Amino acid sequence: MKAIPLWKRASLLLAAPVAALIFSILMSSIVLVLSGSSPLRAYADMFEHASRLETMIDILNRATPLYIAGVAAAIGFRMNLFNIGVEGQYLLAAIVAAHLGAMVTLTPVLHVTFIMLVAMVVGAAYSGFAGLLKVTRGVNEVISTIMLNAIAISGLVAYLVRLWQAGGAIDPGSAQQVGTTPIPESGLLPDLNVVVEGLFRELRQGKELTGVLLVAILVGVGYHVLVNRTRFGFDLRASGINPFAANVGGVPPKRMVVAAMALSGAIAGLVGLSEIMHIGFFPANPIKGLGFTGIAVALLGRNHPLGIVFAALIFAFLDVSSGVLQFTGAASREIVVIMQGVIILAAVVAYEIARRAREKEEARAAAEAMVAV
Amino acid sequence: MKRLSELPAWLRWSLYAAGGVLLLTVVQTLEGTDRLTSVTSAQSMLRWAIPILLAGLGGLYSERAGVVNIGLEGMMILGTWFGAWGAITYGAWWGIVAGIIGGALGGLLHAVATVTFGVDHIISGVAVNILAPGITRFLSSEILTNIPGGSITQSPRVPGVGSATIPFLAGGTIGNWTTPDLFGWLGTREWFFISDFANLLKGVMTRVSWVTLIAVLLVPLTAWLLWRTRFGLRLRICGERPEAGEAQGIDVYRYKYIGVVISGALAGMAGAFIASPELSGIYLEGQTTGRGFIGLAALIFGNWRPIGVLGGALLFGYPFGIGLRDLDGSASHGLILVNAIGLAAVAIWAFTRSKRTDTVLALALSGIFALWYFTTDVVPDVWINILPFVIVLLVLIFFAQRLRPPAADGLRYRKGQT
Amino acid sequence: MALAIELIGITKRFPGVVANDHVELKVEEGEIHAICGENGAGKSTLMKVLYWMLQADEGTMNVFGQEVRFASPTEAIGAGIGMVHQHFMLADQLTVLENVILGAEPVHALGLIDFDEAKDHLKKVAESYGLFIDPDDLVEELEVGERQRVEIIKVLYRGAKILILDEPTAVLVPQEVEELFRNMRDLKKDGATILFIDHKLDEVLAIADTITVLRQGQSVATVKPDQVTAQDLAELMVGSELPTPETTESTVRDEVALEVSGLTVIDQDERVIVDDVSFRVRRGEVLGIAGVEGNGQTELIEAVIGTSPAARGIVTLNGADVTRATVRHRREQGIGYIPQDRHREGLLLPAPLWENAALGHQTQQPFSKGIWMDRQGARQRTEDIRREFDVRTPDVDVPAHALSGGNQQKLIVGREMMAEPSVLLAAHPTRGIDVGAQAAVWEDIKAARRAGMATLLVSADLDELIGLSDTIVVMLRGRIVATLDPATVTPRDLGAFMTGATSAGAA
Structure with missing residues (x-):
């Protein structure tokens, strides 16, 4: 007696994100038509461009940090915590890691590990402080991380950028960027062009596939294993679903937070x-907003390790496409930002509707089981 | 002696303000500056406080109806764009109206997601904050770039609505007659504390924009509307116990919608004010710089009450106002000592209530600020930018348990599930 | 006399259940009419139908002889029907006055509330029914009984002639119950009709003029209190011989499994909640704890499982001092726990059954190996629980919220029993579940008792306590005030000890 067949479960699961995508394409098309552009041409340009290897590299490079940010937010969500502070945490961690990474001389593998560890420790400390405030002083983490974001971004990072700024232009390749002292070669992850070129063809336009992609993959696998396969992950999810039940089940809620x-x-x-x-x-003018987009990516990906992959790729695709639209003039490039916003709103609404539909279905199935047995 | 908490709100907050001014006066004497209580400091404090006040009041309407609104920032962004566009195209007042409408549309979006579809309030707020800059950027690319002097990230000059100085108290004019200037006269007496207070009061009454005046009047209006009228009682029940409202036949969804849309409208008005000549005189991408969040902070600081929101807005507007004119950094430096003394006061308060952890914590933090103050002469300028956020964190650390948010604030409410 | 309310053939279905099955009800004007029935008999559904929070699928309702059909509770209020919910519909941070006038505010122009007029009206209503309350108090400052009074005033303020009270005594202490009954009689004297739900039979017999009994969604009898005994009523409610748990021979062994000595628990407001409590539970023994709710039983259990700290005293588990041990350590050492509120403390509602089965045992075989969860083992074990404890479910992957209350409880009992605990803490293990599931749970506890499990049983169901326990202790204001032998004690005696009517010692 299988009450809910697999296809039904799967379609319930996939219906929501697909509906959200279709809805946002529809909305964007309306906006495009209203602004006098042809949606079909715009989409054609976007997809045509995305089918090129070089663009795919761009998309992967963009998706990499988005994926990591998405996982960071998702860990909080699984525990029913809103870590709105990913933004401040990553910027603060990055500048400290870049600075300390440039200060030391180590062998290649060790050096990279060192930089990653510093980044993780700084991020963990800054975020853990919000957790500590929650359990010891009863401060809601949404509010505290918003405040800590502002303190990190317009305070600490802004200050440290100037304090640690290296003299003059640094990287001759990228036009007169200023920032912290450069990290020696031993501290940088090599690019993955060898792999790409081995599989496909030589990359043009000086494109490089970031080595951090490997880190992102590790993060994703680690996240999946930790949350779904380990006892700690079970405790984490239990605490997130019902802290009281988890508590009598031997999971100390404060420590889990x-x-x-x-x-x-x-x-x-x-x-x-x-x-x-x-x-x-760490540049004086770093890319901002990855943390907030990461939250959106986690939401769109339903906190699922693979779901976040798709979400990160979609967002990265849109980001990269904005350059294409600019170039071909098919439509205003800003349409993609609207698409991102609409997707995320449509997705959360669709998930909510799907959740209710699923609960009804399950209740019906269980009621039938009671009568049937 | 009567307990402080038993006094009426306006009197209690006035006392807090007087205490604050006294503290500033003492500190500026030590620091050898007059910037902490000058007329211009007060003027710029008020200007900076208005968007925070409006956003905070916006948050109040939403959260009193039970919907947490961290989308204020996004709604404020919509307000800046629509405000600038409206003012440039149709004139200054229409700019304010357009800003209000733009923000209200953002509020409507948040309401649809949270009330009709039951999406988590924080999630929807984050989504609004992501969507809003996208919309303004798109609109800029479609519209601003076609206006002379405009570009994708900024607009040409935005006209303002004009201002007035309060007669008699600050020497404003009635017709052609320049009235006496009471606070101005007091301010130049160099009487300790009294002159300082008079200067600050003159500052907030001199060349006050009409929008500022409206914003300040919204404080008593909001208190009256929410606590004295049928509409207010019904809106508040939605934030405290929506089921109780539903059981008495109140359309909870409708009131939540109204609350959230008003919230967006006020955040939008705040945005329009930011783009107006009072603060910028131009639309510039990213110009809200988190002030929607500071509005949220003022709401929390003010314990979800209008007069408290005003207090929070002035407090958070103050360091921004000071920072702008503080070229040698002495005033900013003095604010460190203000913090240290404030924390010492918290320590004493905690001690009298025999809260040991709080006492020790407040003393330790006070000591750190005091040490910082006495071992340095200058202070990084970023300090002034983060001061409001530091204050909110400190307030939350010591008073989170005493704050009373609406009981059902942020909770998902579905009709008919009681 | 005229009928205030008449229900004819009311039927209300939910997916898989018929909650009300052709219910007939006749309530005369000016009487106090009780509706009793077991949990799950359809009382609450009937109340909601009466108040039009739910629309009946079939049947008609007459009010004062006229057939009515309302769209919402608002219209029911307009027709003079008022409801006092079991969970009060009050906003804590609003004043009494604000709570009362909500939805019926007298206003000036501009929607300004006329607070003077409102206060006058409230005082008039309150005084005429002898209900005293300060309209300017915040509700959060009121006692439970006072809050209930506010709810009643709220209904009267709207001019209700028919009052529906949903389990009004459930949250009250005995003195407050007396006060409530006094108020109800006054209301009746002033011409109000009262309809109330209750399943405490002595209370029903004491106050009601007429009693209607519901069983499995049907109205099975309408009787007068002077024609029936509590036993008769109970049999009407259950439909046959009362199933009472009866333990036969003693299985108590010598080894002490759980020992508590001098245990004291102090709450956040520095009040002593559990006061110097000592007892021993031996293997194969069931120690029953009787007491009116709120006398420290919950906190005692929490101190034994380890979720709230003991201020003083020692908890010894199988000879080892665990007073300072974590919850997890205690569970690994063999404490099983059936919480009183399964939704709050027992289950992860949106999680699949097999994860729910692991909760509390996730550090042990077969749920985990080292730091890894053993999904296969956990699923297998859940299948075993499903089979042995008769949990009715399509499969072990459905989320817990899809199951009925009884099946959820069987799952919880099953997961605890399968772990073969040496000590079981059972708090109201059969609360809110159907008769069949109740009997199954009793049988499970008895079987484990025979196998040597020590059980600490807290229950408000006195028959359950007497039937299952080897020894009963009574808690009153945090202290153990009596130790009794279930073989000789009656529910009536027990009730006297619980309310402090009898104060002295032993049986």
Whole structure:
């Protein structure tokens, strides 16, 4: 007696994100038509461009930090915690890691590990502080991480950028960027062009596939194993679903809150890697917003390790496409930002509707089981 | 002696303000500056406080109806764009109206997601904050770039609505007659504390924008609306115990919608104010710089009450106002000592209530600030930017348990599930 | 006399269940009419139908002789029907006045509330029914009984002639119950009709003029209190001989499994909640703890499982001092726990059954190996629980919230029993589940007792306590005030000890 067949479960699971995608494409099309552009041409340009190997590399490079940020946020969500502070955590972690990474001389593998560890520790400490405030002083983590974001971004990072700024232009390749002292070669992850070129063809336009992609893959696998296969992950999820039941089940809720926040922050610390590993230092004007987009990516991906992969790729695809639209002039490039926003809103609404439909289905199935047995 | 908490709110907050001014006066004497209580400091404090106040009041309407609104920032962003566009295209007042409408649309979106579809309030707020800059950027690329002087990230000059100085108290004019200037006269007496207080009061009454005046008047209006009218009682029940409202036949969804849309409208008005000449005189991408979140902070600091939100807005607007004119950094430096003394006061308060952990914690933090103050002469300018957030964190650390948010704030409510 | 309410053939179905099955009810004007029935008999559904929070699928309702059909509770209020919910519908941070006038506010122009008029009206209503309350108090400052009074005033303020009270005594202490009954009689004297739900039979017999009994969704009898005994009523409710748990021979062994000595628990407000409690539970023994709710039983259990700290005293488990041990350590050492509120403390509602089966045992075989969860083992064990404890479910992957209350409880009992605990803490193990599931749970506890398990049983069901326990202790205001032998004690005696009516010692 299988009450809910597999296909039904799967379709319930997939219906929501697909519906969200279709809805946002529809909305964007309306906006495009209203602004006098042809949606078909815009989409054609976007997909045509994305089918090129070089663009795919761009998308992967962009998706890498988004994926890590998504996992960082997802760890919090699994524990029913809103780590809105991924943004501040990754920027702070990145600048400290870049600075300390440039200070030491180590063998290659050790050096990279050192930089990653510093980033994770800084992220974990900053985020864990919010967890600590929650359990010891009853401060809601949404509010505290919002405040800590502002303190990190317009305070600490802004200050440290100037304090640690290396003299003059640094990287001759990237036009007169200023930032922290460059990290020696031994501290940088090599690019993965060998793999790509081995599989496909030579990369043009000087494109490089970031080595941080490997870190992202490790993070994803680690996240899946930790949450779904280990006892700690079970405790984490149990605490997130029902802290009272978890407590009598032997899971100390306060310790789990701090642990989850710290873990989320540690992963957030890795988000900035793709920038400091790519250009070799922390720039005075770093890419911002990855943390907030990471939250959106986690939501769209339903906190699922694979779901977040798709979500990160979709967001990265849209980001990269905006350059294409600019180039071909098919439509205003800003349409993609709207698409991102609409997707995320449509997705959360669709998930909520799907959740209710699923609960009804399950209740009906269980009621039938009672009568049938 | 009557307990402080038994006094009416306006009197209690006035006492807090007087205490604060006294503290500032003492500190600025030590620091050898007059910037902490000058007329211009007060003026810029008020200007900086208005967007925070409006956003905070916006948060109040939403959260009193039970919907947490961290989308205030996004709604404020919509307000800046629509405010600038409206003012440039149709004139200054229409700019304010357009800003209000733009923000209200953002609020409507948040309401649809949280109330109709039951999406988590934080999630929806994050989504609004992501969507809003996308919309303004798109609109800029479609519209601002076609206006002379505009570009994808900024607008040409935005006209303002004009201002007035309060007669008699600050020497404003009635017709052609320049009235006496009471606070101005007091301010130049160099009487300790009294002159300082007079200067600050003159500052907040001199060349006050009409929008500022409206924003300040919204404080008593909101208190009246929420605590004295049928509408207010019904809106508040949605934030405290929506099931109880539903059981009495109140359409909870409708009130939540109204609360959240008003919330967006006020955040939008705040945005329009930011783009107006009072603060910027131009639309510039990213110009809200987290002030929606500071509004949220003012709401929490003010314990979800209008007069408290005003207090929080002035407190958080103050360091921004100071920072702008503080070229040698002495005033900012003085604020460190203000923090240290404030924390010492918290320590004494905690001690009298025999809260040992709090006492030790407050003393330790106070000591750190005091040490910082006495071992340095200058302070990094970022300090002034983060001061509001530091204050909110400190307030939460010591008073989170005493704050009373609406009981059902942030909870998912579905009709008919009681 | 005229009928205030008449229900004819009311039927209400939910997926898989018929909650009300052609219910007939006649309530005369000016009487106090009780509706009793077991948990799950359909009382609450009937109340909601009466108040039009739910629309009946079939049947008609007459109010004062006229057939009515309302769209919402608002219209029911308009027709003079008022409801006092079991869980009070009050906002704590609003004043009494604000709570009372909500939805019926007298206003000036501009929607400004006329607070003077409202206060006058409230005082008039309250005084005419002898209900005293300060309209300016915040509700959060009120005692439970006072809050209930606010709820009643709220209903009267709207001019209700028919009051529906949903289990009004459930949350009250005995003195407050007396006060409530006094108020109910006053209301009746002033012409109100009262309909109330209750399943405490002595209370029903004391206050009601007429009693209607519901059983499995049907109205099975309407009787007068002077024509029936509590035993008769109970049999009407259950439908046959009362199933009472009866333990036969003693299985008590010599080894002490759980020993508590001098245990004291102090709450956040520094009040002593559990006061110097000592007892021993031997292997094969069931120690029953009787007491009116709120006399420290919950906190005692929490101190033994380890979720709230003991201020003083020692908890010894199988000879080892575990007073300072974590919950996890205690569970690994063999404490099983059936919590009183399964939704709050027992289950992960959105999680699949097999994860729920692991909860509390996730550090042990077969649920985990080292730091890894053993999904295969956990599923297998859950299948075993499903089979042996008759948990009705399509499969072990459905989430817990899809199961009925009885099946959820069987799952919890099953997961605890399968772990073969040396000590079981059972708090109201059969609360809110159907008769069949109740009998199954009793049988499970008895079987484990025979196998040598020590059980600490807290229950408000006195027959359950007497039937299952080898020894009963009574808790009153945090102290153990009596130790009794279930073989000789009656529920009536027990009730006297619980309320402090009898104070002295032993049996």
